[in-house]
Amino acid sequence: xxxxTQSPTQTNLNLKFLLEEIKILIQENSRLARDNxxxxxxxxxxxxxxxxxxxxxxxxxxxxxxxSTKNTxxxxxxxxxxxxxxxxxxxxxxxxxVNRIVEVKPESCPRCGADMSGADSISVKHRQVVELxxxxxxxTQYNIQTCKCHICGKQVKAEIPQxxxxxxxxxxxxxxxxxxxxAGVTKRKICAIMNHLGIKISLGGxxxxxxxxxxxxxxxxxxxxxxxxxxxNVNADETSWRYQHERCWLWIGAxxxxxxxxxxxxxxKAAFQNIFSGFCNTLTTxxxxxxxxxxxxxxxxxxxxxxxxxxxxxRPDADGAIGRILCDQLNDIFALWKQFKAGTLxxxxxxxQANEIIENTKIVLKSGTIMDCLNPKTEALCYDLLxxxxxxxxxxxxxxxxxxxxxAERGLRPAVIYRKLSGGSRSKWGMIFxxxxxxxxxxxRQRAKNVFTFLTGTFRAHAFGGPAPPVFTS
Numbered sequence: 415x416x417x418x419t420q421s422p423t424q425t426n427l428n429l430k431f432l433l434e435e436i437k438i439l440i441q442e443n444s445r446l447a448r449d450n451x452x453x454x455x456x457x458x459x460x461x462x463x464x465x466x467x468x469x470x471x472x473x474x475x476x477x478x479x480x481x482s483t484k485n486t487x488x489x490x491x492x493x494x495x496x497x498x499x500x501x502x503x504x505x506x507x508x509x510x511x512v513n514r515i516v517e518v519k520p521e522s523c524p525r526c527g528a529d530m531s532g533a534d535s536i537s538v539k540h541r542q543v544v545e546l547x548x549x550x551x552x553x554t555q556y557n558i559q560t561c562k563c564h565i566c567g568k569q570v571k572a573e574i575p576q577x578x579x580x581x582x583x584x585x586x587x588x589x590x591x592x593x594x595x596x597a598g599v600t601k602r603k604i605c606a607i608m609n610h611l612g613i614k615i616s617l618g619g620x621x622x623x624x625x626x627x628x629x630x631x632x633x634x635x636x637x638x639x640x641x642x643x644x645x646x647n648v649n650a651d652e653t654s655w656r657y658q659h660e661r662c663w664l665w666i667g668a669x670x671x672x673x674x675x676x677x678x679x680x681x682x683k684a685a686f687q688n689i690f691s692g693f694c695n696t697l698t699t700x701x702x703x704x705x706x707x708x709x710x711x712x713x714x715x716x717x718x719x720x721x722x723x724x725x726x727x728x729r730p731d732a733d734g735a736i737g738r739i740l741c742d743q744l745n746d747i748f749a750l751w752k753q754f755k756a757g758t759l760x761x762x763x764x765x766x767q768a769n770e771i772i773e774n775t776k777i778v779l780k781s782g783t784i785m786d787c788l789n790p791k792t793e794a795l796c797y798d799l800l801x802x803x804x805x806x807x808x809x810x811x812x813x814x815x816x817x818x819x820x821x822a823e824r825g826l827r828p829a830v831i832y833r834k835l836s837g838g839s840r841s842k843w844g845m846i847f848x849x850x851x852x853x854x855x856x857x858x859r860q861r862a863k864n865v866f867t868f869l870t871g872t873f874r875a876h877a878f879g880g881p882a883p884p885v886f887t888s
Contacts, residue, residue, distance in 0.1 A: 458730075458789075465728055507542055549611045552583075577877045582623065584873035586613070590620060591627045592866045595855040598832040628847030630872050634885045635850040638857050639674040641886065642667045643693045647815050650690065650699045651822035652681060653830055656838025657845060664829055664849070665689050668822045670814075673856040675829065675849045677839070683707050696812060698819050701798065713808040715819035719799070720744050726792050733792045736782050743775045751809075751817055765810050772807060776800070825856055857885070 495501070520530045556578040560571040580587070593599040593607065601620045608615045642648060648667050655664040655677050663681045667674050667690060678685045686704040690697075694710040700718045723744060727737030750767055753759040759767075782788060782796030799806070809815040829852055839845040858865040871883035 462725070462729065466725070506540060507544070512542070551611070551613050554578075554583075576879065580877065581619070582615070584877050585870050587623045587627070587873045588866055588869035590615075590623050591851065591869050592855075594624065595851040596865060598828065598835055600836050624847050625843050626876075627869070627873075628843055628850055630876055630882075631847075631850040631854055633882070634872075635674065635853050637885050638672050638853050639667070639676075641672045642669055642674050643690065645669045645672075645695065647696045647698065647812070648690075648693060649816075649819050649822035649825075650697055650705065651819060651826055652702075653826050653833075655833060655845075658838075658840055662838075662845070664826070664833075666822050666825050666829075667693075668825045670821065671857075671860055673825050673853065673860065675852040675856070677845045677849050696808065696815055698816065698822075700819060701802070706802075711808055711812070712802070712805040713812075713815055713817070714802055714805045715817075716744060716747070716806065717818040717820065719806070720748075722795055726789075726795065729789055729792065732785060732787055733789045736778055736788070736792065736796075739778050740775065743771050743778070746771050747817070761810075768807070768810055775806075776803060779803070828852070828856070854885075 519533070519535070522528065523530055556575065558572050558574055560569055562569050577583075582590075590604055590608070593604050594601070599607070601617055601624070604620050605615055605617055648669055650665070650667050652663045652665045655662045657677075657679070660679065662677055662679045663685070665676045665678060665685070667676075676689045678689060681702075681704065683704045687707060690708070693708075696711040696713060697705065697708045698713040698715065699705040699708075700715045705712070720741065723737050723740040725737070727734050727741055729737065747768060750759065750764055750771075754761065754764045779796045779800050782792055783800065785793075809817045832848075832852075839848055854868070855865050858868060868883050868885075874880075875882040
């Protein structure tokens with residue numbers, strides 16, 4: 415066997431060629447590793463997006479992609495009220511409001527067959543039947559006469575009375591307005607309902623009444639808004655609103671006894687400062703950036719933050735561990751708050767027991783800013799919460815401040831339902847009417863007052879003169 419030896423020059427060429435190939439392979443390996451890292455990151459982002467639901471984001475439960483069905487296993491209990499459950503009995507209508515009374519006596523004795531029509535009553539059991547009476551429109555016709563002066567012969571036409579200048583009366587106009595604000599009925603459905611009641615009204619007629627209502631509710635709206643902005647604690651939030659083909663925003667400022675709404679084309683810092691102008695007391699909101707410019711004390715909504723923590727806990731490795739710890743700490747805070755609201759824990763005791771939880775939360779958030787292996791979103795959340803850390807615990811030290819923004823979110827729900835039914839507003843006056851009517855309806859609901867009576871009085875004052883009914887009464 416013979417071996418063919420290579421010359422030193424040939425060997426150097428082969429070595430150089432191999433080194434070039436190795437260099438190319440190293441570069442290719444680096445590119446593949448980088449691409450693989452990007453793909454893994456993208457897969458994790460898509461998986462996280464796929465897992466987004468109402469428990470870890472602001473999405474409503476109706477949009478959960480894989481909603482778990484309720485347990486269909488039947489229990490042994492019978493349907494209806496359970497033993498020990500307080501009965502709900504319809505109260506009897508006062509005798510002064512009863513239209514007819516029918517005396518019912520037994521006709522004959524079932525034992526001996528004697529006639530009992532003239533027998534004396536020894537006891538009476540009342541049973542009332544409530545029926546909806548037939549609706550007949552109450553129509554008043556005004557004959558506007560023109561007369562000839564018997565002295566100069568001039569033809570003089572009588573002036574139209576103030577109450578006859580509108581084709582519909584105050585009570586009917588209040589009812590059409592209440593249907594929109596209280597029940598969220600659209601204008602077309604209002605026309606259909608009126609048709610069933612024997613009242614012919616066009617879509618334009620309903621619009622004219624609502625336009626008038628928007629004008630008449632200007633002062634009540636400003637009065638309610640002033641009361642809210644003078645309160646010591648206000649909850650604020652916003653949701654989208656549609657104006658023609660443009661996207662606007664419906665803002666809410668809520669207190670337990672009064673709430674106002676305002677539609678603005680923007681969701682910016684300037685819009686917030688314009689709507690809440692002059693308010694410098696405690697404001698409870700989510701972490702949206704526009705609210706960072708509030709000059710007073712702030713309370714961040716812990717329910718929103720808990721959902722953020724749940725999302726972090728669903729991430730792999732260290733992110734998940736940090737998220738689970740933060741969830742536990744926040745759940746402990748909510749447990750203490752529940753005891754405080756139940757009256758089993760004094761405020762001072764609440765503050766003392768919450769101190770350790772607050773310190774633990776700060777330590778975990780700080781660790782989330784220094785670990786290199788964390789998801790950038792987790793790191794950003796930790797930085798953000800540390801920057802606003804004091805706003806997480808305002809409710810522990812201030813009276814009447816809640817740890818969540820549920821008050822504002824509950825106030826927005828009827829408006830969101832109305833937006834979905836109506837599609838938003840198609841005119842400028844329509845937006846003004848919506849924000850003013852929602853303000854009055856929500857405030858009257860909170861104060862357990864009759865909004866229909868108020869609207870009737872408002873339209874009556876406009877038609878006949880005199881003072882409008884007050885929003886707030888002592």
